[in-house]
Amino acid sequence: MGGDxxxxxxxxxxxxxxxxxxAVDGVSFQVRAGQTLGLIGPNGAGKSxxxxxxxxxxxPDAGSVRVRGEQVxxxxxxxxxxxxxxxxxxxxxxxxxxIENLMLFGALYGVPGALRRERxxxxxxxxxxxxxxxxKPGTFSGGMKRRLNIGAALMHAPELLVLDEPTVGVxxxxxxxxxxxxxxxxxxxxxxxxTSHYMEEVERLADQIVVIxxxxxxxxxxxxxxxxxxxxxxxxxxxxxxxxxxSLLDGLRAMAGVTQVELDGLxxxxxxxxxxxxxxxxxxxxxxxxxxxxxxxxxTRLEDIFLHLTGRSLRD
Amino acid sequence: MTAFLALVRKDLYLFLHDRRALLMSLALxxxxxxxxxxxxxxxxxxxxxxxxxxxxxxxxxxxATDVAAGLQGDASLAVAQxxxxxxxxxxxxxxxxxxxxxxxxxxxxxxxxxxxxGEKPEIALLYDPSQPAVLSMVKGMLTQQxxxxxxxxxxxxxxxxxxxxxxxxxxxxxxxxxxTAALRGVLESVIKYxxxxxxxxxxxxxxxxxxxxxxxxxxxxxxxxxxGPQGYNPFAHAFAGMGVQFLLFMGIEMGTALLHARxxxxxxxxxxxxxxxxxxxxxxxxxxxxxxxxxxxxxxLFAVLVFGVHISxxxxxxxxxxxxxxxxxxxxxxxxxFGKTPEVARKxxxxxxxxxxxxxxxxxxxxxxxAWLQQASLxxxxxxxxxxxxxxxxxxxxxxxxLPAMGAQLGFALLFAALAVWRFRKMEG
Numbered sequence: 001m002g003g004d005x006x007x008x009x010x011x012x013x014x015x016x017x018x019x020x021x022x023a024v025d026g027v028s029f030q031v032r033a034g035q036t037l038g039l040i041g042p043n044g045a046g047k048s049x050x051x052x053x054x055x056x057x058x059x060p061d062a063g064s065v066r067v068r069g070e071q072v073x074x075x076x077x078x079x080x081x082x083x084x085x086x087x088x089x090x091x092x093x094x095x096x097x098x099i100e101n102l103m104l105f106g107a108l109y110g111v112p113g114a115l116r117r118e119r120x121x122x123x124x125x126x127x128x129x130x131x132x133x134x135x136k137p138g139t140f141s142g143g144m145k146r147r148l149n150i151g152a153a154l155m156h157a158p159e160l161l162v163l164d165e166p167t168v169g170v171x172x173x174x175x176x177x178x179x180x181x182x183x184x185x186x187x188x189x190x191x192x193x194x195t196s197h198y199m200e201e202v203e204r205l206a207d208q209i210v211v212i213x214x215x216x217x218x219x220x221x222x223x224x225x226x227x228x229x230x231x232x233x234x235x236x237x238x239x240x241x242x243x244x245x246x247s248l249l250d251g252l253r254a255m256a257g258v259t260q261v262e263l264d265g266l267x268x269x270x271x272x273x274x275x276x277x278x279x280x281x282x283x284x285x286x287x288x289x290x291x292x293x294x295x296x297x298x299x300t301r302l303e304d305i306f307l308h309l310t311g312r313s314l315r316d
Numbered sequence: 317m318t319a320f321l322a323l324v325r326k327d328l329y330l331f332l333h334d335r336r337a338l339l340m341s342l343a344l345x346x347x348x349x350x351x352x353x354x355x356x357x358x359x360x361x362x363x364x365x366x367x368x369x370x371x372x373x374x375x376x377x378x379x380a381t382d383v384a385a386g387l388q389g390d391a392s393l394a395v396a397q398x399x400x401x402x403x404x405x406x407x408x409x410x411x412x413x414x415x416x417x418x419x420x421x422x423x424x425x426x427x428x429x430x431x432x433x434g435e436k437p438e439i440a441l442l443y444d445p446s447q448p449a450v451l452s453m454v455k456g457m458l459t460q461q462x463x464x465x466x467x468x469x470x471x472x473x474x475x476x477x478x479x480x481x482x483x484x485x486x487x488x489x490x491x492x493x494x495x496t497a498a499l500r501g502v503l504e505s506v507i508k509y510x511x512x513x514x515x516x517x518x519x520x521x522x523x524x525x526x527x528x529x530x531x532x533x534x535x536x537x538x539x540x541x542x543x544g545p546q547g548y549n550p551f552a553h554a555f556a557g558m559g560v561q562f563l564l565f566m567g568i569e570m571g572t573a574l575l576h577a578r579x580x581x582x583x584x585x586x587x588x589x590x591x592x593x594x595x596x597x598x599x600x601x602x603x604x605x606x607x608x609x610x611x612x613x614x615x616x617l618f619a620v621l622v623f624g625v626h627i628s629x630x631x632x633x634x635x636x637x638x639x640x641x642x643x644x645x646x647x648x649x650x651x652x653x654f655g656k657t658p659e660v661a662r663k664x665x666x667x668x669x670x671x672x673x674x675x676x677x678x679x680x681x682x683x684x685x686x687a688w689l690q691q692a693s694l695x696x697x698x699x700x701x702x703x704x705x706x707x708x709x710x711x712x713x714x715x716x717x718x719l720p721a722m723g724a725q726l727g728f729a730l731l732f733a734a735l736a737v738w739r740f741r742k743m744e745g
Contacts, residue, residue, distance in 0.1 A: 055588040075592045085588040089581030095330055107322030108589035152585065 013063035038206030084153030094138035109156035143174025232271030327603030349558035353551035370403035377423025556705030557678035571651025608641035636704035639725035646732035
């Protein structure tokens with residue numbers, strides 16, 4: 001996406017500690033107008049604290065968050081009007097009808113009375129809940145609640161929508177519906193900051209990804225840029241009929257385009273610089289008398305990049 | 317202002333549409349206040365307040381039977397005549413509060429003892445140790461009956477004449493000194509008095525023996541400078557006490573609901589809006605105060621319509637109700653500010669509330685407390701609220717009389733609110 005686009009949000013050297021524990025330590029990134037930024041990191045990496053500071057829920061110990069040059073902070077900060085927050089927990093009054101929920105959150109952002117109802121109706125259409133306007137969220141399915149949860153953040157037509165794991169606990173159909181909503185918003189020029197543990201979601205939506213761990217930014221790049229950081233861009237999986245000769249593995253390692261060779265039982269994983277290198281490798285294996293039961297190729301996924309950057313050890 | 321009003325409107329909507337909570341908020345204080353009102357004498361059934369005693373009558377003389385009849389005729393007593401064993405059992409099991417045992421030979425012995433010429437007969441009084449106050453009351457009523465009956469018998473009854481003749485005869489055996497001479501004079505005068513033709517019994521008290529040398533006129537000074545006399549209405553105090561108690565319970569619920577909201581995404585969404593923390597808390601307090609004020613008005617409306625509670629100053633009532641509604645609201649926010657979890661907060665706040673309502677005189681009027689506790693209870697907002705409601709109901713005071721109570725409550729409300737805002741700012745910062 002264009003680096004020439006206007007910077008909408010700028011987080012500079014954000015730091016936040018809880019007692020002696022440094023939750024966020026010098027986090028900086030930018031979100032440009034219309035851009036979707038994926039914010040990913042393992043549990044306890046500092047994502048929620050960062051989101052809290054982006055939305056003015058928490059005051060940073062150091063650093064700043066600016067939206068179109070205006071500082072965001074706790075309290076009645078005007079810059080907050082440009083941001084919509086979709087919290088991870090369902091942030092709705094379950095006994096208040098759906099339309100009343102929307103009207104309330106619209107009022108909190110100062111949407112005038114006459115416009116509020118009209119906007120609420122439009123948002124209900126956006127999230128496909130127009131038929132349930134007078135029903136209480138307590139009677140909704142999990143997916144409907146998640147959609148309304150997003151709708152409540154759209155009432156003041158924000159320029160930036162911050163979504164903190166918005167698809168937790170929803171079925172594939174609802175997740176797909178939520179993606180449709182978000183893609184439509186993106187096409188309308190709304191910038192998104194999206195945090196999730198589901199890498200395929202971030203992969204699908206984000207055009208810029210920030211990986212954070214231990215309160216620090218490990219990577220801030222486009223998906224393609226992140227992929228280039230890995231030695232292997234693709235992988236070839238071979239299911240063997242019998243145990244291979246050690247010379248076969250040595251030969252593989254010596255081949256051009258092969259970055260990695262790992263044998264796990266009768267499963268051979270071959271890292272490739274490019275997916276196009278798969279065919280010559282398969283041909284070489286055949287010529288070398290390797291008896292293979294099957295081949296599978298795949299491109300390196302965001303999850304591989306994530307694990308490469310953050311490691312495989314458990315965090316909680 | 318749009319945000320503030322929207323938040324208040326939301327809370328009112330949620331409260332008014334929660335029919336079960338609404339019903340409980342109104343029905344519980346009304347039911348319990350009605351019960352307490354009846355308990356403290358609001359039933360109008362004076363029989364219910366008579367002291368239940370047993371009478372063991374071991375003497376068949378006219379004096380003894382007259383004393384028994386007098387006791388039975390006293391509206392303050394509910395007398396049941398029974399054997400000594402049955403009477404003891406009745407007191408032990410709490411069915412009777414005391415037993416009066418009139419011994420055999422009581423009539424004659426009492427007559428002789430009246431003029432100091434014989435041994436005094438002993439009337440046994442057996443009582444329930446949990447009701448010591450009853451003993452004094454029963455003694456007083458017994459003394460009145462015995463003095464009236466025995467003196468009446470001695471001055472006018474046929475038995476009395478015989479007793480006096482025997483007493484006069486007995487004086488012969490005593491040393492003939494001035495005291496004996498004076499006593500002889502008294503007895504001779506009484507015998508002469510007895511020899512006079514009988515008077516109309518209804519004309520005076522001569523035939524009725526000694527009577528109390530005074531009567532009393534009871535006037536309840538319950539009404540002040542308000543709209544005329546209304547007298548003590550125990551329902552007024554009961555509704556004040558229970559109204560105050562249940563409003564504080566409502567404050568706890570409000571506080572714990574706020575704690576629940578804080579642990580959910582709603583709180584983050586509210587804080588993410590361009591609204592200050594003070595606005596959020598003020599809106600919550602304002603809606604709670606409005607609800608509390610409405611509940612107080614409705615439960616007192618019930619007390620007025622059903623139990624005839626009189627409100628002497630509507631301005632004063634509204635002032636006290638509004639101030640206590642503010643105390644309730646700020647108390648709720650305080651609970652939310654200092655509670656770590658809803659469960660812990662509810663337990664601690666419940667303890668604090670029960671202490672406040674107990675010491676504040678919501679259950680039992682504070683004038684029944686020891687002096688030191690009456691002083692200590694001034695540190696409770698509930699004391700000011702209950703006394704304020706008492707003042708503008710059964711005491712019949714006007715608004716000026718409750719201004720100090722209103723001021724004190726506003727002080728408490730401000731203190732609670734300031735502490736809560738300070739704590740919230742510290743936490744959210």
